[in-house]
Amino acid sequence: MMKPAAPVVLIIDDESSIRDGCRQALEKSGYTVLDAEEGDEGIKIARNAKPDIALIDLKMPGISGMEIIEIFSRDVPDTVLVMITGYATIVSAVEAIQKGTYDYLPKPFSPDQLRAVVRRAIEHRNLKIEARRLREEKERMEKSFITFVSHEMRSPLVVIRQYIEALKAVAGERLEKDMAEIIERCSARIQSLETLIEHWLDISRIGEGSFAWKKEPLNLIQLIGRSADEMAPLCKEKGIRLTVDLPDQLPEILGDQESLLRVFTNIIGNATKYTPENGNIVLSASVDDYYVTVRIADTGTGIPADKLPLIFEPFYRVRGKEECQRGSGLGLTFCKKIIELHGGAITADSMEGRGSTFLVKFLPHVRAGHEESNTAKPFRPTQGERA
DSSP states (O other): OOOOOOOOEEOSSSSSHHHHHHHHHTTTTTOOOEEESHHHHHHHHHHHHOOEEEEEEEESSOHHHHHHHHHHHHHOOTTTEEESSSSSOOOHHHHHTTEEEEEESSSOOOHHHHHHHHHHHHHHHHHHHHHHHHHHHHHHHHHHHHIIIIIIHHHHHHHHHHHHHHHHHGGGGSSSHHHHHHHHHHHHHHEEEEEEEEHHHHHHHHHHHHHOOEEEEEEEHHHHHHHHHHHHHHHHHHTTTEEEOOSEEEEOOOHHHHHHHHHHHHHHHHHHHHSTTEEEEEEEEEEEOOOOEEEEOOOOOOOOOOTTGTTTTTTTTOOOOOOOSSOOOOOOHHHHHHHTTTOOEEEEEEEEEEEEEEEEEOBOOOOSSSSSSSSSSSSOOOOOOOO
């Protein structure tokens, strides 16, 4: 078995005594040490050698330590950066960390302090690489699963559904009540599986940039009204009052009508699952200096505070007392992905036993000739909003 290569540490410092002292301390601990007395030389060495750790002096003639950190973060992202300086301040340390530094070491420092920082940095690098490996493995598994779902599950489900429909048509009224109920349950479960598959495939397409959507000016009042019309029969069946309370006018937004319709009907559908009979679901909207905000509020059972941050995660479902949990667990994930695709954001607020409110924010579409554009202001969550 080959012995693993010693970790490589690059020291960039204009003081030869610092470079020599670090070299001696680290080589005694088994590290391979490279050094440079100025920034350009250090950058060249790093691009060629790809060191595991780089110790970078903050104050040097020519290119500064902060500039070196920015270049390293871009060009050699796997190298863990440690700032060494005799002028350490909270401001400089925070700035260095924001630019990609893992830690900082104020001068003067002892050999033990140096070795401790480098050891932590090596551990941090190993964790970073392992985390990236796991992310890549997760992505490969997801792609394999998507291929499996697309080719191995959709077609058999379509055939099964067709056989069930044919059985219902052939048997007609000759089916006994119990048998008819079993067949209806099978149909419902197949429909749930098909919905789950379509949601998952859509989410995957959004992630890889192949989701088909139109980008056109949309009338939000008409879109919300259509969503309410589609969900009104279900609300009536469950004894829930569905109210639409919109202003006379709302700015147009830029987006895809069908995918946004799915977002609103999905959120309203979720509200019907958790809102008891004689409860209320209210659709409203408002405009401020930045966004058009659509609110979907219900008087349902609410979401526990510790579960609220998880509701947009794939396959996560809040277990409600009044709901039989037949959903795909991907509906809100799909909603979040679609709204983000449109440059907006979706958040939720809830109090257990008091109901939930979903806020969907859009940047308004400004027609040609206006001074502002719908990309002028990025989404900025207001205080108190939680995703």
